[in-house]
Amino acid sequence: MDVAIVGIGIHPFGRTPARSGLQQGAHAARLALQDAGVEWGDMQFAFGGSASAGSADALVNELGLTGIPFINVANGCATGGSSLIAAYNAIKSGQYDVGMVAGFDKHDRGAFNADPKELGIGDWYGEVGLMMTTQFFAMKIQKYMHDYAISHNTLAKVSEKAFINGSKNPNAWRTKPISVDEIIDSTMVSNPLTKFMFCSPAEGGVALILCRADHAKRYTDAPVYLKGATMKSRRFGSFEVFAPSQALQQVDGPTVDASNAAFEMAGVGPRDIDVMQLQDTEVGAEIMHMAENGFCEDGEQEALIQQGATHIGGSMPVNTDGGCLANGEPIGASGLRQVYENVLQLRGQAGDHQVPGDPTLAYTHVYGAPGISAITILQR
Amino acid sequence: MSNQIPIAEGLFSWPAAKPALLASRCKRCGIAAFPVASTCMACSGQDVEIEKLPSRGTLWTWTIQQFMPKTPYKSNETPESFIPYGVGYLELPGGVRVEGRLTENDPHKLQIGMEMDVVFEPYRTEDNGDEVINFFFRPVRSPQ
């Protein structure tokens, strides 16, 4: 039994002072129900997550008290992906026919404030100023640039592309293109990464309606099938965020592991994918994730990005809605935003950010602390 | 007279004539970990012994922290007096790659692969006058 996505809804990302995170989630949920032509009362189950905007299951207070089993999912940046895996299995097992996955969030301005104790690290680590995700991303791309000859200009081109795509997406936060020079000359945050090379915490909500594939046509003429959904945590020896030390012998990170598992589950390979949304917490992440997900070899990104391959009209369009760089990162909603974008792409409804050539296979990838990754592969 | 105390117990030998970072090494698989941990993350073994890590290694990667972090950052600095600091992983032969602050914050004086020493220096002063000692990585010589 396959699983289909038959309804999608989004609350615009960015800053919406007038609405709580929960209200943004409810907005997305109502649009998703409407898109599938169903009512909240038709939902047999729900999975959802929010990191900073209260409990996801409080959505019942906005949408109606129907007795629905609503299970909260908390998995950092992989929250959306983990909710999808849970919903996939709930339908695949035959337990339910139709249900909802929702994610929303609302974060304060500025970098996320991590507490070492929550991750089992000593207080000293934060006191001396090592508890910064920005440092990890900077050090990972610094090493990668050294090993694979990636240029500063290529870093900036990733941001430039993100803001161009954001300008074509009415739900994006940052909708003004920014030049390569302006990106390189913006405030240095953590060498080699400048302010415009990082995404920011933000707000937003996304909801999806999933059902058993043989019921899909009851809800939509254009179902999109969830062919693969995987989540992995780090193995010993991978280079991860918030690591006071790392092993001399390095192994592949959770992205590589989750990606391999997703391709195997879907029975397709990287070359079959027409459009991809890859975690771009900052520009280096997008560059490295192209290779970690199998879409190119290490070092090929320099030429690919300089040639424009990752633009909407290119040979491997990456982050067609502007990604985290242009949408910001509301943790609970971010992974589901990628799925929302891919459903639009596969339906041919992405408007100005639609990739040409009637895409049939689409890929999403998230990565987050303390070393987790979730992947989905969608097919129309 | 000021009292010198380590920023955390068990992170490095202190007081000592020649202080050193402390690691645990798994007796089953031989993997070293920093800081000392009672369970080996490589094989889940729980039989470990504590050893001193080498004092010289090579810089594996680095960055410069350009703005003052929010809490739990705890130095004697204010946003006005904050000085950007280097951060890096030092590869200690036969041990692990340890993350720490660098004494150098000029990006032009840092290179992947350069030799660095582990040094122990005052990091901040507590209200009672105690000097808190932390470990830092210091270039052995400036790169050409």
Ligand SMILES: [Zn+2]
């Ligand atoms: Zn072991």
